[in-house]
Amino acid sequence: MKSGARAASFEKAIQWLHDAGLIYKVNRVSAVKMPLKFYEEFRAFKVFMLDIGLMGAMVAAPAAAMLVKNTIFTEYKGAFTELFVCMQLQGTDIPTFYHSLENSRIEIDFAVQLGTEVYPIEVKAEENVKSKSMQTFIKKHPELKGIRLSMKPRITQDWLECIPLYGFREELIRMDK
Numbered sequence: 001m002k003s004g005a006r007a008a009s010f011e012k013a014i015q016w017l018h019d020a021g022l023i024y025k026v027n028r029v030s031a032v033k034m035p036l037k038f039y040e041e042f043r044a045f046k047v048f049m050l051d052i053g054l055m056g057a058m059v060a061a062p063a064a065a066m067l068v069k070n071t072i073f074t075e076y077k078g079a080f081t082e083l084f085v086c087m088q089l090q091g092t093d094i095p096t097f098y099h100s101l102e103n104s105r106i107e108i109d110f111a112v113q114l115g116t117e118v119y120p121i122e123v124k125a126e127e128n129v130k131s132k133s134m135q136t137f138i139k140k141h142p143e144l145k146g147i148r149l150s151m152k153p154r155i156t157q158d159w160l161e162c163i164p165l166y167g168f169r170e171e172l173i174r175m176d177k
Helices: 007-019 052-058 063-067 077-090 132-140 165-175
Strands: 023-029 040-049 096-100 107-114 117-123 146-150 160-164
Touching (some): 007 023, 023 077, 040 077, 040 096, 052 077, 077 107, 077 117, 107 132, 107 165, 132 146, 146 165, 160 165
Parallel strands (some): 117 146
Antiparallel strands (some): 023 040, 096 107
């Protein structure tokens, strides 16, 4: 889509792709508060491909670079990693959203409701996890604890739970109980 395009212009096509199961649609929430569904905005959303393989083919990413060199989460950085996380979340009963504000550059990759808590989730492709978005967001919302998914090992901090990408799905399902 071109810059500035309106979802209404593509509404039927996007809905058809979603209904056909070819894309995932993740709606934005205006606030990361309980219950997330209350803050859901239907006019703002992210669209994700059905799977990583299709996305790789669409952008002509060499299969050898993804499979043999094992660089899927480093070479192509955020896009593939965020899609991986989205795909894993779609296979659960966890309500999944993302958060951003119209007048801010801060974006929370995903926001989930686990049990009686909500968590902002930041997705990082590598072990280098420097980013101001989550830290800035948590400073403004100290009642929340963030989750960062990356290639780093598990680390628990007061304001942030760092979970390795390879095991986050089971961890989130456990937290949802």
